[in-house]
Amino acid sequence: MTTLTQLPADYVQNPHEVHDMLRAEGPVQEVHLPRGLKVWLVTRYEEAKVALTDPRISKDMQAGGHLFELHAPKEADRRQFDAGLAVHMLNMDPPNHTRLRKLVNKAFTARRIELMRPRVEEIAAELIAKLNDGDEVDLLEAFAFPLPITVICELLGIPIDNRDEFREWSNTLLSFGTQEQIAEASGKMAQFLIAHVDRVANEKPDDTFFSALVHADESGDRLNHAELVSMAFLLLVAGHETTVNLIGNAVLALLHNPDQLQILKDRPELIPASAEEFLRLEGPVNIATFRYTTEPVELGGVTIPADEFVMVSLIAANRDPEKYENPDRLDVTRNAGGHVAFGHGIHFCLGAPLARLEFDVALTHLLARFPNLQLAAEPETLVWRDSTLIRGLHTLPVRLA
């Protein structure tokens, strides 16, 4: 039996300590998240993989939306996004999930994504060129954020001028805000994306990814208007909120571990493979998105009743000592294969090849140009974002050299 049923209010500032305690007690526990939502939290690696693939654990949020009322105390973690943004594959089970995923899979294979490398290199080089030796900057703002957001906006054909607005809406949606704030941000996001889909539909088709999706041949399967809006939303948020933190968390880990930084400076050819170790050690997704039991499910010796949220902490699973030796240690030469930072099973991250490419390009350019960059803040003053989904810093102040 666990002694900890309520995750502490400052959980996001040091989740690993909490996970270590929970994991030592058992693979899955009934806990209240910091704002009160009651869930069954999985912290061990083996059980995490089972929970992410068991078909009795559903992601159909249309059918499961009412569970928030059941498990959230008043005014706690209930958040209702604009319904116009919700018809996407991360909220679905097969066969709906299978259908939507099939329509975009081809555009995101490692081979197709590799064709984007020259453009990603160009964007990274432009961003680096704006920075100077001796500058003190927030690395997230100056580099780690604009790179992936420029790439995803180009893929979706969205004018880059709008990106500050998106960032604000998207941040609001993924952090702890009031229901009013969430309704406002998701309403504006929906309005914008509806207009965007309409605009692309009325323009002449071109060979860009989103135009092809909107103008797909009527003879085959295609996304309807609502599905296009939600797909754009999912890709935009995923493109906004994740890769930025993979880059940021990796740079922070390197600044804390100069010996590991030295290895990558001496042997930059190790950078692409090291992505897996950074994803394992401090992946950008802490607790994966909502899942719930549709019938009683036994998981790691615990019987979870029907209609309960089952939440998987990916960063906890990735530090399970049963799976990885010295899990808290950064070792850029370790074989970190098998981590679940991109999820597991049918919802495995669609954008993984793109995230890996962006990471590789970003870190290679950054370390080549500023090999002696340093942290420009006391480590204990760094603040993690107030989200159980996203694991990333508010700002990462660095001195460039």
Ligand code: HEM
């Ligand atoms: C380092 C960067 C990234 C990380 C760590 C990451 C992580 C994840 C995780 C953990 C999931 C599964 C969530 C769950 O099962 O609850 C997921 C799904 C997804 N990701 Fe990513 N992601 C990243 C980048 C991206 C990018 C750049 C894109 C878009 C281009 C993207 C698009 C998606 C989509 C569409 C899904 C839903 C897939 C489905 O339901 O079948 N991701 N991602």
